[in-house]
Amino acid sequence: MICLPDALTEIRIYDGAQLNLPESIDEEGDGGLLGGFGGEPQPGKPVSGSPPPAAASVIKRRGIDVLAEIIPGIIRPNSWMMNGGSEAELKLLGDRLVVVATPAMHREIESFLNQIGKKQVAAAQLETPSRHQEH
Numbered sequence: 101m102i103c104l105p106d107a108l109t110e111i112r113i114y115d116g117a118q119l120n121l122p123e124s125i126d127e128e129g130d131g132g133l134l135g136g137f138g139g140e141p142q143p144g145k146p147v148s149g150s151p152p153p154a155a156a157s158v159i160k161r162r163g164i165d166v167l168a169e170i171i172p173g174i175i176r177p178n179s180w181m182m183n184g185g186s187e188a189e190l191k192l193l194g195d196r197l198v199v200v201a202t203p204a205m206h207r208e209i210e211s212f213l214n215q216i217g218k219k220q221v222a223a224a225q226l227e228t229p230s231r232h233q234e235h
Contacts, residue, residue: 109187109200114209116195119217121163167216168192169201174209 172180179187179201184200199209219228 109202110206111198111200112209114197114199114207114213116164116197119167119213120214121167123162124160125163125166126158126160140148164192164195164197166196171197171209171212175212176205179205200235 160165168190172182172188176185176188177183179185188199188205190200191198199206201209
């Protein structure tokens with residue numbers, strides 16, 4: 101049998117503290133970013149045809165927790181064990197993501213995290229007042 105390099109998995113740890121993620125994110129409803137797969141009604145979500153809830157509750161979640169849900173939903177979703185796949189697994193340990201995946205998936209994850217980092221830096225630069233505006 102011939103093993104291709106991307107057929108093997110690697111363990112990599114991604115440090116959420118270095119990603120400059122928000123400490124908490126306010127979400128309305130039950131906060132399920134990727135929920136609803138499989139057609140099961142979710143707690144707090146109205147079933148089709150029923151009236152909406154009177155007031156949506158706001159849930160605070162850590163940025164790293166949200167990221168841990170987003171990654172398996174957008175990067176090769178069918179490969180993740182939590183989605184029924186067999187190539188990748190993600191565990192959250194504090195502010196770190198421990199990911200077992202193929203090298204190709206790790207490259208995609210790193211590219212995604214780099215994009216998030218660039219957007220966070222750009223947003224921070226927009227929020228910082230210019231020193232030239234003091235006059």
